[in-house]
Amino acid sequence: MKMTFRWYDKNTDPIPLEYVKQIPNCSGIMGMIDDIPAGEIWPLERIKEYVDYVNSFGLECEVIESVNVHEDIKLGLETRDKYIENYIKTIENLAKCGIKVIIYNFMPVFDWLRTDLYHENEEDHSTSLYHNQKELEGLTPRDLVKNTLKDSKFILPGWEPERLSKLDEVLKLYEKVDDEKLLENYKYFLEKILPTCEKLGVKMAVHPDDPAWPVFGIPRIAHKKEHFDRIISLVDSPSNCLCICTGSLGSNPDNDIPNIIRHFGKMGKIACMHVRNVKYLGDKEFREAAHLSKDGNLDMFEIMKAIYETAKDIYIRPDHGRMIWGEEGRAGYGLYDRALGLCYLNGLWEAIEKFN
Numbered sequence: 001m002k003m004t005f006r007w008y009d010k011n012t013d014p015i016p017l018e019y020v021k022q023i024p025n026c027s028g029i030m031g032m033i034d035d036i037p038a039g040e041i042w043p044l045e046r047i048k049e050y051v052d053y054v055n056s057f058g059l060e061c062e063v064i065e066s067v068n069v070h071e072d073i074k075l076g077l078e079t080r081d082k083y084i085e086n087y088i089k090t091i092e093n094l095a096k097c098g099i100k101v102i103i104y105n106f107m108p109v110f111d112w113l114r115t116d117l118y119h120e121n122e123e124d125h126s127t128s129l130y131h132n133q134k135e136l137e138g139l140t141p142r143d144l145v146k147n148t149l150k151d152s153k154f155i156l157p158g159w160e161p162e163r164l165s166k167l168d169e170v171l172k173l174y175e176k177v178d179d180e181k182l183l184e185n186y187k188y189f190l191e192k193i194l195p196t197c198e199k200l201g202v203k204m205a206v207h208p209d210d211p212a213w214p215v216f217g218i219p220r221i222a223h224k225k226e227h228f229d230r231i232i233s234l235v236d237s238p239s240n241c242l243c244i245c246t247g248s249l250g251s252n253p254d255n256d257i258p259n260i261i262r263h264f265g266k267m268g269k270i271a272c273m274h275v276r277n278v279k280y281l282g283d284k285e286f287r288e289a290a291h292l293s294k295d296g297n298l299d300m301f302e303i304m305k306a307i308y309e310t311a312k313d314i315y316i317r318p319d320h321g322r323m324i325w326g327e328e329g330r331a332g333y334g335l336y337d338r339a340l341g342l343c344y345l346n347g348l349w350e351a352i353e354k355f356n
């Protein structure tokens, strides 16, 4: 297992890499360059400069997140081939810089979403990301975008303004796309990109829908075990892999996370994991909790044990943290609570290792 930390870019992440390096057992980052619009080629020089910068702090950069798939690919429009070619070029450039895992998602229009980014937790005045589906149902997609962009002081992954500028137009096009059509378009994309990934030894790790249910009537095809069985069977390839995110899948109590990890871990299909806890507050209402098991509803010990037993060699990172100790930063991606989470996961791992 390699323990890592999500980090953005030196101009867009307020957390200095010196600090990340000081977190015990943090071998590297899951990186991201957030100013390249979906569909464009990530330039080799830019990636190289990014990776060299990370390496200069003694940290590895073998995983890159949010290499976003252009909406035309998901919609299956005629223009998709050009964007797929660009995606392949990006994969080649990333591989040349030592990237081994690419995290992406196939969620139409929105990446993850929440109704409140800074929900105050009464017991200790920390803040968490919070979601209430009933509140969401009272909003239009445009309201949600407006609220999210207003509340966040930074560009959030998946909420890049460029991506959302054509919102109404894109939503209209999705009226003609159902789950089956989306899967068909997904298969087309995978068939084109995976041969290059195989040749270069790169794993594509699909991130689950977050929250783990459909929103605004838009098709969503990656939020339960059966969905991932289907995705990996779309194209049989060692590069067709998963990024299991415990918090995204765990937003639905019906998803048995340790069981899902064991199922795909045994198949060698998990390339990496985002590990965090969630607390259920009602039907389709939850907030993100500290990583500690007893602070939320997920059993983090069982989760780490399932990883240890079936997917020992993957990349892991703590996921969203609360905002604590007066820190101001990108919602979910402050330093303090994520660093605490990482140390807690280290502790579970050490104990599991010693008992085995």
Ligand code: DNO
Pocket: 065, 066, 067, 068, 103, 104, 105, 111, 112, 157, 158, 207, 245, 274, 332
């Ligand atoms: C949210 C992240 C996601 C993830 C993307 C991958 O906080 O986990 O934005 O990186 O879905 O494409």
